[in-house]
Amino acid sequence: xxxxxxxxxxxxxxxxxxxxxxxxxxxxxxxxxxxxxxxxxxxxxxxxxxxxxxxxxxxxxxxxxxxxxxxxxxxxxxxxxxxxxxxxxxxxxxxxxxxxxxxxxxxxxxxxxxxxxxxxxxxxxxxxxxxxxxxxxxxxxxxxxxxxxxxxxxxxxxxxxxxx
Amino acid sequence: xxxxxxxxxxxxxxxxxxxxxxxxxxxxxxxxxxxxxxxxxxxxxxxxxxxxxxxxxxxxxxxxxxxxxxxxxxxxxxxxxxxxxxxxxxxxxxxxxxxxxxxxxxxxxxxxxxxxxxxxxxxxxxxxxxxxxxxxxxxxxxxxxxxxxxxxxxxxxxxxxxxxxxxxxxxxxxxxxxxxxxxxxxxxxxxxxxxxxxxxxxxxxxxxxxxxxxxxxxxxxxxxxxxxxxxxxxxxxxxxxxxxxxxxxxxxxxxxxxxxxxxxxxxxxxxxxxxxxxxxxxxxxxx
Numbered sequence: 001x002x003x004x005x006x007x008x009x010x011x012x013x014x015x016x017x018x019x020x021x022x023x024x025x026x027x028x029x030x031x032x033x034x035x036x037x038x039x040x041x042x043x044x045x046x047x048x049x050x051x052x053x054x055x056x057x058x059x060x061x062x063x064x065x066x067x068x069x070x071x072x073x074x075x076x077x078x079x080x081x082x083x084x085x086x087x088x089x090x091x092x093x094x095x096x097x098x099x100x101x102x103x104x105x106x107x108x109x110x111x112x113x114x115x116x117x118x119x120x121x122x123x124x125x126x127x128x129x130x131x132x133x134x135x136x137x138x139x140x141x142x143x144x145x146x147x148x149x150x151x152x153x154x155x156x157x158x159x160x161x162x163x164x
Numbered sequence: 165x166x167x168x169x170x171x172x173x174x175x176x177x178x179x180x181x182x183x184x185x186x187x188x189x190x191x192x193x194x195x196x197x198x199x200x201x202x203x204x205x206x207x208x209x210x211x212x213x214x215x216x217x218x219x220x221x222x223x224x225x226x227x228x229x230x231x232x233x234x235x236x237x238x239x240x241x242x243x244x245x246x247x248x249x250x251x252x253x254x255x256x257x258x259x260x261x262x263x264x265x266x267x268x269x270x271x272x273x274x275x276x277x278x279x280x281x282x283x284x285x286x287x288x289x290x291x292x293x294x295x296x297x298x299x300x301x302x303x304x305x306x307x308x309x310x311x312x313x314x315x316x317x318x319x320x321x322x323x324x325x326x327x328x329x330x331x332x333x334x335x336x337x338x339x340x341x342x343x344x345x346x347x348x349x350x351x352x353x354x355x356x357x358x359x360x361x362x363x364x365x366x367x368x369x370x371x372x373x374x375x376x377x378x379x380x381x382x383x384x385x386x387x388x389x390x391x392x393x394x395x396x397x398x399x400x401x402x403x404x405x406x407x408x409x410x411x412x413x414x415x416x417x418x419x420x421x422x423x424x425x426x427x428x429x430x431x432x433x434x435x436x437x438x439x440x441x442x443x444x445x446x447x448x449x450x451x
Contacts, residue, residue, distance in 0.1 A: 119221050
């Protein structure tokens with residue numbers, strides 16, 4: 001009888017361990033910024049903002065929404081297309097300061113920011129091309145709030161299915 | 165025997181409980197399966213490497229050539245609308261960290277271009293030919309996919325191998341302007357005149373459809389634009405348009421439709437946003 005109790009205890013520990021492991025599944029934020037919501041709709045209250053590459057612990061799912069927990073213990077729901085199982089491509093290019101990248105793999109910085117624009121500027125000047133048009137393209141940024149509004153009005157992204 | 169049965173029962177229960185508690189992967193994550201399969205094609209160039217900053221610098225020079233060749237449409241509203249659609253697609257692409265930028269080329273050709281590093285162009289002619297925002301999103305998504313899959317960078321692999329170059333860094337490009345110049349010239353020629361391989365175009369059709377669908381657009385945007393190209397492909401002597409450098413349109417349409425059906429991206433029905441497209445491109449009606 002004692003032996004059976006011991007076996008039961010060991011198996012219970014095993015149950016807890018396995019359940020703990022599977023629940024510790026993680027995902028990465030795969031969009032520049034995303035909002036965690038208090039419920040499973042883009043119209044629910046914001047509870048936290050997360051950014052590209054942040055690792056989130058998965059707590060559960062409901063249709064297109066995933067309940068997650070951030071590293072600083074904030075919990076909320078995120079639209080499932082804003083996360084991926086793998087770390088987003090070229091994240092390393094923004095996080096690391098040296099090394100190189102293979103095609104199709106991650107990326108990294110290999111030179112100082114000062115070198116940027118030098119060769120392309122020289123090339124444009126040599127050939128009489130208009131580099132200022134490219135600079136204007138680069139400077140015309142869309143901020144997150146404007147993009148969010150555009151998505152909301154179109155019923156796109158996390159607003160899929162219509163607006164409230 | 166009883167003991168074995170007891171342990172087996174408990175173990176079965178453990179796995180059933182564990183399985184039921186496992187959060188099911190989100191449906192969107194399944195989109196990655198396609199990407200994984202397509203990435204296998206990159207193995208042939210695994211011996212070479214190029215840094216992202218170097219890729220961006222080459223793309224910047226190519227973008228200077230493209231924008232100078234055609235000119236940029238000077239309408240802030242139109243460019244902003246294209247930027248919004250492009251940014252929405254790029255945000256849900258496989259390279260969300262890349263700073264994509266967009267501009268409308270002052271050309272009546274029906275075409276779009278991508279330069280390495282995230283420089284995307286669409287012609288005025290292509291915008292006139294599109295009928296909905298979903299179609300525009302499809303065209304931009306196709307071009308974004310050329311960047312995410314680094315097609316133009318890979319297109320110079322023979323040149324790099326011939327030069328015994330296996331590693332391109334910003335440092336190397338800054339020191340060796342002749343190398344930089346040659347790379348930009350080759351890549352720009354591939355972008356504007358030579359085009360990419362059939363395999364790369366198929367891949368961009370598929371990835372582009374996937375990206376646009378992720379954002380929530382109707383998945384038939386890429387297909388619709390291919391059909392638009394097919395409609396115009398009967399125009400004799402037109403060698404400047406997209407169909408001059410792209411593989412058989414019928415085959416591409418068929419492949420995209422097959423993919424959408426297979427992945428069930430057409431259910432539920434997603435918006436084409438036709439009215440918003442008409443409003444966003446109203447500038448073109450005056451031209």
